[in-house]
Structure formats: C-alpha cells, structure tokens
Amino acid sequence: MLKCYFKEQQYNLETTNFMEDWYKSAVSAFETYVDSFSGLTPEQQKNFDIKKEHTLRVAGNARQLAVSLNFSEEDEKIAVLAAVFHDMGRFSQIVEYNTLNDSISMDHAELAVELLKNNEFLSSVEEENRKLIFSSILCHNKFELPPNMGSRELIHCRLLRDADKLDILKVITDYYSGKNKSANHMLTWELPKSAAVSPGVVKEVLAGKLVSKKEVKSETDVKILQLSWIYDINYKTTVGMILRNRYLEKIYDSLPKNDKVFEIYRKIKVFAENKMME
Numbered sequence: 001m002l003k004c005y006f007k008e009q010q011y012n013l014e015t016t017n018f019m020e021d022w023y024k025s026a027v028s029a030f031e032t033y034v035d036s037f038s039g040l041t042p043e044q045q046k047n048f049d050i051k052k053e054h055t056l057r058v059a060g061n062a063r064q065l066a067v068s069l070n071f072s073e074e075d076e077k078i079a080v081l082a083a084v085f086h087d088m089g090r091f092s093q094i095v096e097y098n099t100l101n102d103s104i105s106m107d108h109a110e111l112a113v114e115l116l117k118n119n120e121f122l123s124s125v126e127e128e129n130r131k132l133i134f135s136s137i138l139c140h141n142k143f144e145l146p147p148n149m150g151s152r153e154l155i156h157c158r159l160l161r162d163a164d165k166l167d168i169l170k171v172i173t174d175y176y177s178g179k180n181k182s183a184n185h186m187l188t189w190e191l192p193k194s195a196a197v198s199p200g201v202v203k204e205v206l207a208g209k210l211v212s213k214k215e216v217k218s219e220t221d222v223k224i225l226q227l228s229w230i231y232d233i234n235y236k237t238t239v240g241m242i243l244r245n246r247y248l249e250k251i252y253d254s255l256p257k258n259d260k261v262f263e264i265y266r267k268i269k270v271f272a273e274n275k276m277m278e
Contacts (some may be wrong), residue, residue, distance in 0.1 A: 022077065022124070023059075026084045029121050030055065034091055044094050046184070051090045054167050059083040061163035061241075068237040069159070075152075078129050082136040082160050085121060088112040101189055102141065103213060109141045136160040143212065144232075158234035165229050166238060169247040172226060176254035194218035195256040197264070201225065205264050208271070223251050224261075227268045230275075239275045248272060 034052055062083035066076040089111030090100065097105035113134045116122055122130050132153060139145055139157040141164075149157065175187050200215035201224050210232050211225040227248060233239050242248060252265045 023080065023084075026081055026121070027056070027059075030084055030088065033088065033115075033121075037091060037095060040095070044098070047094050047100070048091060050171065050184075051087055051094075054171060055084060055087055057167045057170070058086065058160075058163050061166045062159060065159050065163055065235060065237055069155075069235065074129070075156070078132050079136075079156060079159050079163075081122070081125065082133045082140075082156065083163055085112060085116055085133070086137045086140050086160060086164065088115050099190070100187075107141070109138050112137050132156050140164050143210065161232065162234050162238040165233065166241055169226070169229070169242060169251075170245065173245075173247050173250035173254075176223075177250055189216070189219070189222050191217070191219050191222060194220050195258065197221060197224055197260050202260060202264070204228070206267060208267075220255060220261075223255055224264060227251055227264065230268055230272050233275070236276060236278065239272055243272055243276065 031052070034048060037048070040048060059080050062079045063076065066079045071079065087108065089106070089108030092111060093100065093102075093105050093108050099105050100108075102108055116130075116134065116137075122133065125133070133156075135149075135153050136156045137160070140160045145154070145157055145161075172187060175184065194217070196218075198215055198217045198221050201211050201217075201221045204211045204215060205224055205228045208231060209228070211221070211228040213225070216222055216225055230239070230242065230248065233242065248265070248268055252261070255261050255265075
C-alpha cells in the first residue's frame with residue numbers, strides 16, 4: 001500500500017529516505033486505528049478512504065516543505081509525524097455525526113490530540129517534540145494562529161497548515177473538475193447552490209482577508225472561502241505548488257461566472273503571483 005502511494009505522489013519527492021522505521025511505524029499505527037472502525041455505510045467508507053489518502057499526501061507535502069525550508073532531521077520528523085496524525089479526529093466525527101463540519105459536530109483537531117495523549121502513538125517521541133506535534137495539530141484547522149507563539153512552534157504550525165491546505169485544494173479541485181464522479185455532500189458542507197456570492201464573503205475576500213465561516217451561506221461561498229486561503233499560505237514554496245497545479249484556476253472554473261466572481265478571482269491571482277516575487 002505504501003509503495004503504491006509513493007508511486008502516485010503528486011509531487012516529485014525523493015522518497016528513498018522517507019521510509020524510515022519511525023515513519024512506517026507511525027503510518028501503521030494510524031491505519032490500524034482507522035481500520036478499527038466497523039459497520040460503516042458506503043458513504044462513510046468513501047470518506048474514510050478520502051481521509052486516509054489525504055493523510056499520506058499531507059505527510060508527503062510536509063516532508064517536501066521541511067526539506068525546502070532546510071529543517072534539521074529532528075524537525076523534519078516532527079513535521080511529518082504531525083501530518084500523519086493531524087486528522088485522526090475525523091474518523092469519529094464521520095461515524096458519530098456524518099459530517100466533516102466542525103461547527104456542527106466536534107473540533108477534530110482537539111479530538112486528535114486527545115487520542116494521541118491517551119494512547120501510545122507517540123510514546124517514543126521526546127516530550128518537547130510531542131508538545132510541538134500537539135500544537136501543530138491543534139492549530140492546523142483554526143482560523144488564525146494564536147499570538148505570542150515561540151519561533152520553533154510557529155514554524156511547525158505554519159508548515160502543517162500549508163501542507164494540509166495543499167492537499168485539501170487537490171481533493172476539492174479534483175472533485176470540482178469531475179474527476180470524482182459521485183456526489184459528496186461533505187465536501188460542499190451540505191449547503192445550497194447559488195449564483196451569487198454573499199455580501200459578507202465579498203467584503204472579506206476583496207479586503208484581502210480570509211473568509212470566515214460565519215459568512216458562508218452557499219456552495220459558491222465555500223469555494224470563495226477556499227480561494228481566500230491564499231492569504232493564509234505561509235511559504236513561497238507552497239504558493240508555487242498551488243500555482244503549478246492550477247488549484248486557484250480550477251476553483252474559479254467551477255464557479256458561476258459574473259462580474260463579482262471575476263473581480264474576486266483577479267485579486268486572488270494577483271496576490272498569489274506577487275507573493276512569488278517577494
């Protein structure tokens with residue numbers, strides 16, 4: 001399974017040294033936990049598979065970013081382990097609530113950390129490094145990072161947020177482009193379609209701000225929110241990956257076409273291109 005995964009990895013990663021025992025052990029523990037759930041509906045199983053595959057790709061993204069940022073071997077390991085376990089809370093969320101929307105169910109990052117603390121997944125990791133992993137996971141799904149973080153903690157939190165968003169953009173643009181043919185209401189937050197963008201969403205995105213979930217009222221708003229993630233991308237390497245894979249363009253192509261949508265897309269695209277020139 002892991003061998004197949006690396007063949008299909010979307011980025012040209014040098015994976016020869018990525019199969020250390022600690023990595024294989026972490027992935028095995030993660031998969032054993034996921035496979036412990038039984039009696040899943042076909043829809044739940046589909047979302048379990050999506051999240052398992054997402055996790056391995058995020059781990060690959062985390063490693064590539066860590067290498068590009070010249071992380072030490074120890075910090076690279078922390079970054080990858082945080083990625084492997086960052087979404088462990090999703091599986092209980094799917095089973096118990098049949099949704100991926102934290103606001104109407106549970107905070108999946110907090111649940112992941114609770115699971116890690118109450119089990120032996122990270123028993124061989126030093127306490128200081130475990131704390132960095134916990135912090136990265138807790139922060140990966142938050143609207144913004146808390147103030148006054150230490151420099152090492154901040155770097156790790158930013159890296160996991162970038163690695164996670166990279167793969168979510170892959171998953172949703174594959175879906176929007178029709179590569180995943182069957183409908184999946186969890187990916188569109190179970191919201192209605194609309195040709196218009198909600199006023200609050202327009203105001204935030206054109207002000208250069210992340211769109212807040214409270215302003216989202218439709219599937220179109222969800223897609224604009226996803227475009228606004230570019231404002232929260234931390235590293236130039238990540239922006240380059242987003243542009244090379246045409247994720248912004250693919251989201252735009254799936255949107256209804258009107259002057260407001262075009263204005264939003266133009267601002268987002270110019271922001272991303274300027275980021276690459278910094």
